[in-house]
Amino acid sequence: MTAFAATTSYELRMQLRKPAIWIATVIPYGLYAVLATMGTQDLERLTQDTDPKTWMAASLGWFTPLLAMVFGFVLADRLVRDRKLGVAQLLDVTPSNRSARLFGKYLGACAATAIPVALVYLIVGATFAIWRDRPTALLWAAATFAAVVVPLLLLTGALAFLGPQLMPTPLFRTLIVGIWFWAGATEVESQFPSLAASVLSLTMDYPLHVFFGSRDPAGPFEGAALNVLRPEPTVGTALLSLALILAIAAAILAAARALRFRVSE
Amino acid sequence: MRPLSLWRHEVRRAGWVALLPPVLAAGILVLVAVDGAVRLNYPSRGIALVLQSLLELALPLAAGMAAASLVGRDPAVELQLTFPTAYRTTILRRLAISAGWVAVIALTSAVAMVASGWWHRWPSAHDALPGQLTWLAPTLCLVGLGLLVGALSASPATATAAVVAVWFFDLAAAGLLQQHRWSRLLYLFATTRGTVHDDWTANRLTLLAAGAAMTAAGWLLLRHPSRLLTKETE
Amino acid sequence: MRLDIHQVSKTFRGKVRALDDVSLTIPPGIMGLLGANGAGKTTLMRLLTGLIRPDSGRITIGGHDMATAQGRLAVQRVLGYLPQDLGMYPDLSAREFLDYVALLKGLDDRSHRRRRVGELLELVHLADVGERKLRGFSGGMRRRLGIAQALLNDPELLIVDEPTAGLDPEERIRFRTLLSQLAERRTVVLSTHIVDDVAQTCTELAVLGQGRLIYRGTVADLTERATGRVWSMVSSGPPPSAGTVLSALPAGGMIRYRIVAATPPSADAQPVAPTLEDGYVALAQQHSLTAAEPAA
Numbered sequence: 001m002t003a004f005a006a007t008t009s010y011e012l013r014m015q016l017r018k019p020a021i022w023i024a025t026v027i028p029y030g031l032y033a034v035l036a037t038m039g040t041q042d043l044e045r046l047t048q049d050t051d052p053k054t055w056m057a058a059s060l061g062w063f064t065p066l067l068a069m070v071f072g073f074v075l076a077d078r079l080v081r082d083r084k085l086g087v088a089q090l091l092d093v094t095p096s097n098r099s100a101r102l103f104g105k106y107l108g109a110c111a112a113t114a115i116p117v118a119l120v121y122l123i124v125g126a127t128f129a130i131w132r133d134r135p136t137a138l139l140w141a142a143a144t145f146a147a148v149v150v151p152l153l154l155l156t157g158a159l160a161f162l163g164p165q166l167m168p169t170p171l172f173r174t175l176i177v178g179i180w181f182w183a184g185a186t187e188v189e190s191q192f193p194s195l196a197a198s199v200l201s202l203t204m205d206y207p208l209h210v211f212f213g214s215r216d217p218a219g220p221f222e223g224a225a226l227n228v229l230r231p232e233p234t235v236g237t238a239l240l241s242l243a244l245i246l247a248i249a250a251a252i253l254a255a256a257r258a259l260r261f262r263v264s265e
Numbered sequence: 266m267r268p269l270s271l272w273r274h275e276v277r278r279a280g281w282v283a284l285l286p287p288v289l290a291a292g293i294l295v296l297v298a299v300d301g302a303v304r305l306n307y308p309s310r311g312i313a314l315v316l317q318s319l320l321e322l323a324l325p326l327a328a329g330m331a332a333a334s335l336v337g338r339d340p341a342v343e344l345q346l347t348f349p350t351a352y353r354t355t356i357l358r359r360l361a362i363s364a365g366w367v368a369v370i371a372l373t374s375a376v377a378m379v380a381s382g383w384w385h386r387w388p389s390a391h392d393a394l395p396g397q398l399t400w401l402a403p404t405l406c407l408v409g410l411g412l413l414v415g416a417l418s419a420s421p422a423t424a425t426a427a428v429v430a431v432w433f434f435d436l437a438a439a440g441l442l443q444q445h446r447w448s449r450l451l452y453l454f455a456t457t458r459g460t461v462h463d464d465w466t467a468n469r470l471t472l473l474a475a476g477a478a479m480t481a482a483g484w485l486l487l488r489h490p491s492r493l494l495t496k497e498t499e
Numbered sequence: 500m501r502l503d504i505h506q507v508s509k510t511f512r513g514k515v516r517a518l519d520d521v522s523l524t525i526p527p528g529i530m531g532l533l534g535a536n537g538a539g540k541t542t543l544m545r546l547l548t549g550l551i552r553p554d555s556g557r558i559t560i561g562g563h564d565m566a567t568a569q570g571r572l573a574v575q576r577v578l579g580y581l582p583q584d585l586g587m588y589p590d591l592s593a594r595e596f597l598d599y600v601a602l603l604k605g606l607d608d609r610s611h612r613r614r615r616v617g618e619l620l621e622l623v624h625l626a627d628v629g630e631r632k633l634r635g636f637s638g639g640m641r642r643r644l645g646i647a648q649a650l651l652n653d654p655e656l657l658i659v660d661e662p663t664a665g666l667d668p669e670e671r672i673r674f675r676t677l678l679s680q681l682a683e684r685r686t687v688v689l690s691t692h693i694v695d696d697v698a699q700t701c702t703e704l705a706v707l708g709q710g711r712l713i714y715r716g717t718v719a720d721l722t723e724r725a726t727g728r729v730w731s732m733v734s735s736g737p738p739p740s741a742g743t744v745l746s747a748l749p750a751g752g753m754i755r756y757r758i759v760a761a762t763p764p765s766a767d768a769q770p771v772a773p774t775l776e777d778g779y780v781a782l783a784q785q786h787s788l789t790a791a792e793p794a795a
Binding site: 018019020021023024027028031032035036038063067069070073074076077168170171173174177178181 | 282283285286289290293322326327330334414418420421422423425426427429430431433434436437438441442444445448
C-alpha cells in the first residue's frame with residue numbers, strides 16, 4: 001500500500017470514529033427534517049414539486065453550503081494534531097513521501113466529513129425516488145452532492161489545514177465563522193461587499209441556479225459591489241464557479257503543505 | 266470568596282484565544298457599520314441591523330464557543346482532579362470569566378448604541394433595559410449548550426460543533442423556525458431575523474430557561490469528571 | 500496516616516479487569532508498589548487519590564471513607580500527588596504554576612503561599628529557573644517541579660506514580676533521597692516498575708500482577724525468595740531456555756549470563772547472592788506457575 005493510500009485510509013477511519021463529525025451532521029439535518037415534516041409553507045411547495053432535479057436543490061442544495069463551515073470546525077485540528085501528539089516526528093523520519101502523506105491526510109479527512117452528508121443525501125434521494133416513483137432522484141442526489149457539497153468540503157478542508165498552522169485552533173475556528181457568515185449569509189441586496197450570487201459564492205449560487213434550477217439569485221445585481229464577479233449565469237460561468245472554488249482550495253492546500261514542511265526542516 | 270490571584274490565574278487559563286474573539290467581532294462589526302454610514306451611505310436600518318447582529322449573533326456565538334472549549338483542553342486535568350478545589354468549580358470560574366467578558370462587551374456596545382441613538386433605529390428593538398435580553402438570552406442558551414455537550418463528550422471539538430451547528434441552523438432556517446410557536450420560542454435571533462412581535466418576550470424567557478437548565482445539567486454531569494482522564498487533550 | 504484497602508476491584512469498560520479483589524494495608528512510612536506495566540499500579544494510585552471509584556470494596560485513608568464525597572475531600576486536603584503523566588501549563592513559569600496549584604489547594608494567604616513556593620523551588624533546585632516558562636523545561640526539571648507541587652500543602656499522604664521516569668542517574672538518586680527524607684513524617688506510596696527505586700528507598704513493598712496482589716512484605720523477604728534460584732554462567736552460545744535472563748554481559752569473547760531459575764541452567768552455573776530484582780523475577784515465575792501468593 002502506498003503512503004498516500006495508507007494515510008487516506010487511516011485518516012478516514014480516525015475521523016469517522018469521532019462523534020463531532022456525526023453531531024455536526026445530525027443536529028442541523030435532524031432539526032431541519034423535524035421542522036420540514038411538521039407542515040410548513042416550504043413543505044407544501046416541496047410536496048407539489050415532482051422534478052427530482054429542482055427538488056434536490058430546493059430541499060437540500062440551499063441548506064448544505066451554509067453548514068459547510070461547521071465541518072471546518074471538525075477538521076481544524078487534523079494536521080496540527082500530529083505535532084501535538086508527537087507523531088509528526090515519527091512519520092517524518094520514515095521513507096514515505098511527505099507530500100503524499102499530507103495529501104492522503106487531507107483527502108481522508110474530507111472524505112470522512114463527506115460521508116455523513118452523503119448518507120443524508122442518499123436517504124433524501126431514496127425517499128423522493130420511492131415517494132414519487134422517480135428513480136432518477138438518486139442520480140440527482142449524487143449530482144447535487146458532487147456539485148454543491150464536494151467542492152465546499154474540499155475548500156473547507158484546505159482552510160482547516162492551513163489556518164491552524166498560522167494561529168491557535170480556537171482562533172481559527174472563530175475566524176472561519178466570520179468568513180462563512182460574510183460569504184454565505186450576507187445578502188447581495190444589502191449592498192455590503194459580498195460574495196453572494198457571485199462565481200466565488202460559498203453557497204454555490206451559480207451551479208445551483210444553472211444546473212439545478214434554484215430560484216436563489218446568481219448574476220449581476222444593480223448597485224452591488226463586486227459585480228465583476230457576477231457574470232450572466234450560464235453553463236460556462238457555473239463551471240467556472242466550480243473550477244474557481246477548487247482552484248482556491250488547491251492553492252490553499254499548497255500553502256499548507258509549504259508551511260508544514262518548512263516548519264519541519 | 267477566593268483570592269483575586271486565583272481569578273487572575275483563571276483569566277490566563279482562558280487565554281487570549283477566548284478573550285479576543287468577542288473584541289474582534291465587536292471591532293469588525295462596528296467598523297462595517299461606521300464604513301457603511303460614513304462612506305457608503307447605507308440606509309440607517311441596515312446599519313442598525315449590523316449593530317444589533319453584534320449583540321444577538323456574534324457575541325452569543327463567541328460565548329458559546331468559549332464555553333464549549335472549557336472541558337477537555339486542560340493538560341493538567343489529572344492534577345486538577347485531585348485538588349480540594351472541585352474541578353467543576355474551576356470550570357465554572359473559567360466560564361464566569363469568558364461569559365462575563367462577553368457580557369461586558371455586550372453591555373458596553375448596548376450603552377454606546379443607546380447613547381448614540383442607533384439602538385432604536387432597528388424597528389424590532391425593544392426598550393433599552395428589557396432589550397438587553399437581545400444578547401443575554403441567546404448567550405445563556407449557547408453557553409448552556411456548550412457546557413452541557415462539553416460535559417457529556419469531554420471533547421471541545423464535539424461541543425463546539427454542536428454550538429455552531431445550532432447557531433448556523435437558526436441562521437439558515439429562519440423562515441422554517443417562524444412557522445410554529447414552539448420553534449419561535451426557541452429561536453435565537455428573534456430580534457434581528459424577526460418573529461411575531463408578541464412572542465419576543467416569551468421567546469427571550471424561554472431561551473433563558475433553556476440556557477439555565479442546560480448549564481445546570483452540565484454542572485451536575487461534571488460531578489463525575491473521571492471520564493476526562495482517558496480523553497486525549499485537544 | 501494509614502491506608503486500608505479492602506477487597507477492591509475495578510473493571511474498565513466491562514472488559515479490562517485492572518484490579519481484582521485487592522486487600523492491602525499501608526502504614527506510615529514509605530512503601531513501594533511494584534509491578535509490570537499494566538499490572539494495575541496506576542489504577543490503584545488513582546483509587547487512592549479519589550480520581551476514580553472502585554466497582555467493589557472499600558478504601559479508608561486516615562479514617563476517612565473514600566466512598567463519600569466528604570471523605571475524598573478530607574483526603575485531598577492532605578494529599579500530595581505526582582501522577583505518571585504529569586501535565587502542566589507551558590505558558591506559565593515554574594513559580595506561577597506552583598502559585599496556581601497552591602491556590603487550588605487552599606493556600607489562600609498570599610505571604611504564606613509565596614514563602615512556601617520559594618522554599619519548594621529551593622528544595623527541588625529550581626530556584627534559579629523559577630521565572631522560566633515551563634515549555635522550556637527538560638523532563639527532569641518537570642519531574643522535580645511535579646514533586647514540588649505535590650508538597651505545597653505539606654501533605655500527610657504523598658502518592659508518587661513512576662516518579663523517576665525520564666530522570667538521569669544523578670537526578671534519580673537525588674529524587675530517592677528526597678523521598679526517603681519526606682517519609683520520615685508522612686505516608687509515602689511509591690509506585691514504579693523500576694525495582695532499583697524500591698530497593699534504594701523502601702523496606703516494605705507490595706507487588707501487583709495482572710490486577711492481583713501477589714506479594715506483601717519486606718524487601719528483605721522478597722529478596723530472600725530468590726535464594727538458591729540465581730545463577731551465573733558463561734557461554735558462547737545463546738542463553739539457556741529455562742529460567743529468566745536478567746543480564747548478558749560480554750566476558751572475553753563469551754557472554755556471562757545472570758539467570759533466575761528453579762534449577763541450575765547448566766552444569767557450570769554458579770549460585771550467586773540474590774538482589775531485589777532477582778526476588779521480583781522469582782516471584783513472577785512462581786506466580787505464573789502457581790496460584791497467587793497470599794498477602795503477608
